[in-house]
Amino acid sequence: MATFNYEAMDSTGAEVKDTIDAGTAEEAQAKIRQMGYFVTKLAEKSKGKKKKPGAKKGKRKKTFSIGGVSAKKLTTFTRQLSTLQDAGLPVLRSIKILEGQTKPGPLRNTLGDVIEDIESGLPLSEAFAKHPRVFDRLYVNMIKAGEAGGALEVILQRLADFKEKAQSLKRKVQGAMVYPVVVILVAAGILVFILKFIVPKFKTIFKDFGVELPTMTKTLIAASDYVADYWWTLLLVPFVFWVLVKITCKFKTGRYVVHWIKLHIPVFGNIMQKVIIARTMRILGTLVASGVPILEGLIIARDTSNNAVFERAYQKVYDAIREGESIAAPLKETGVVTDMVVNMVDVGEETGDLDTMLYKVADNYDEEVDVLVEGLVSMLEPLMIVFLGLTIGFIVIALFMPLIKLLNELGKNKG
Numbered sequence: 001m002a003t004f005n006y007e008a009m010d011s012t013g014a015e016v017k018d019t020i021d022a023g024t025a026e027e028a029q030a031k032i033r034q035m036g037y038f039v040t041k042l043a044e045k046s047k048g049k050k051k052k053p054g055a056k057k058g059k060r061k062k063t064f065s066i067g068g069v070s071a072k073k074l075t076t077f078t079r080q081l082s083t084l085q086d087a088g089l090p091v092l093r094s095i096k097i098l099e100g101q102t103k104p105g106p107l108r109n110t111l112g113d114v115i116e117d118i119e120s121g122l123p124l125s126e127a128f129a130k131h132p133r134v135f136d137r138l139y140v141n142m143i144k145a146g147e148a149g150g151a152l153e154v155i156l157q158r159l160a161d162f163k164e165k166a167q168s169l170k171r172k173v174q175g176a177m178v179y180p181v182v183v184i185l186v187a188a189g190i191l192v193f194i195l196k197f198i199v200p201k202f203k204t205i206f207k208d209f210g211v212e213l214p215t216m217t218k219t220l221i222a223a224s225d226y227v228a229d230y231w232w233t234l235l236l237v238p239f240v241f242w243v244l245v246k247i248t249c250k251f252k253t254g255r256y257v258v259h260w261i262k263l264h265i266p267v268f269g270n271i272m273q274k275v276i277i278a279r280t281m282r283i284l285g286t287l288v289a290s291g292v293p294i295l296e297g298l299i300i301a302r303d304t305s306n307n308a309v310f311e312r313a314y315q316k317v318y319d320a321i322r323e324g325e326s327i328a329a330p331l332k333e334t335g336v337v338t339d340m341v342v343n344m345v346d347v348g349e350e351t352g353d354l355d356t357m358l359y360k361v362a363d364n365y366d367e368e369v370d371v372l373v374e375g376l377v378s379m380l381e382p383l384m385i386v387f388l389g390l391t392i393g394f395i396v397i398a399l400f401m402p403l404i405k406l407l408n409e410l411g412k413n414k415g
Helices: 025-034 071-086 091-101 106-119 124-129 137-149 152-209 215-230 233-248 252-263 268-289 294-304 308-322 328-334 339-351 354-414
Strands: 002-009 015-022 038-044
Touching (some): 002 025, 015 025, 025 038, 106 124, 124 137, 152 215, 152 268, 152 354, 215 354, 233 252, 252 268, 252 308, 268 308, 268 354, 294 308, 308 328
Antiparallel strands (some): 002 038
16 A cells, blocks of 8 residues: 555645555545546655666667747647557557657657656656646646546547647638738839839939929839838838837736737737637637546636637636636626627536537637638738739839820920
C-alpha cells in the first residue's frame, strides 16, 4: 500500500489537496473519483521522485532548434498518438515510436523530455504540462481527463478531431485571403513604381514647355514628389501603427478597446467574431464530452479566445455558474452570442446533452464563416478592379491633359 499526494476539483470548481492510500495510481484515481472529485494531479508520496540508479545514463541528445512547434505538426502528432493508443500500445512505447519518426527539431526535443519524465514515473499529462509552449492548457487538461477516466485513446481521438477541424477552418480563411492580399500588394507596388519613376519624367517635360497644369496633374505630381522624397514613411507609418496597437494592448482597458474595435470592423469583424465563437464552443464541447468540469472548461475557453471582449464575457458566465446559475442565462446577458446559440445551450443543459449542442453550434458557425469568406472574396474582386481602374484612369487623364493642351497651343501657333 502506497500513499499518494493528489490535487483535485470538486463539483463547484474549488481546489482540493490531500493524500490517499492505495495499491496503484489507477486505484487511487478510482477512489478519488468515488469521492466526487476530478483529479488534476496525482503523484506517489516520496517514492514518486525517486529514480532508478543510472536513470540518467541513457539521456537523449537534443538538437539545436529555433522557433516552436507548428499547429500542423502538433495536429499530426496528436492523430498519430491517437491511432497508436487505439491499437493498444502502451503510452511510453507510443511516444518513443513517434519520437523516432519525427525530424530533428523542437517537437522531437520535447518528446525526448516527455519520454524521460514518463520513465521517471510522471503521468503523461504532467510530462506534457512541463512544455506549455507546445502543449497548451486545453491539451493538458484533456489528457488529464483521459487518464482520470481510463479512456485516454477516446480523449486523444476527440483532441485530434478538434485540432484537425480548427486547422481546416484556419486554412480556409487564410487560403481565401491569399488572392486579394497578393493583388493589393502587386497593385500598390505598380502604383509606387509609376509615381516614383514615370511621373517625374512627365514633370520634366511639363516644366520645359512651361505649360499651366490642371489641378489633377498638380495633385498627381505632389503625390509623386512625396513618394520620391518620403518613400520610407510608407513603411514607417504601418510599423508605427502596429507598435502603438501593441503598446495599447499592454493595458487592460486598451486591449479591450482594440479588440472591441476589431470585432466591429465591417465584414472582417463579423468573420472574426464567428471564428472565435466556433473555436470556443468546440473547445468547450470537447472538454465537456471528455469529462472536464464545466468551470474548468470555461476558463480554458476564455483563455483560448484571444479576445478581451470574449474573455470578459466568459468570465461573467464563470462567475454566474459559481453562484449557482445555469450557462444559458448569463451567456445571453453578455451579448457576445446570438439567441440561437443561447437557445441551443439551454436545450443542451435541459437534456443533459450539452456537448452535442456545443458541437452543433461550432459546426453551424464554421459553415457561416465559409459563406462569409467566400462572399468577402467575391465582393473584393470587383471592388479591386474598380479601384485599380479609377486609379489608372486618374493617372492617365492627369498626365495627358497637359499634353493635349500643349498640342492645341502648338497647333494654334502654326496656324
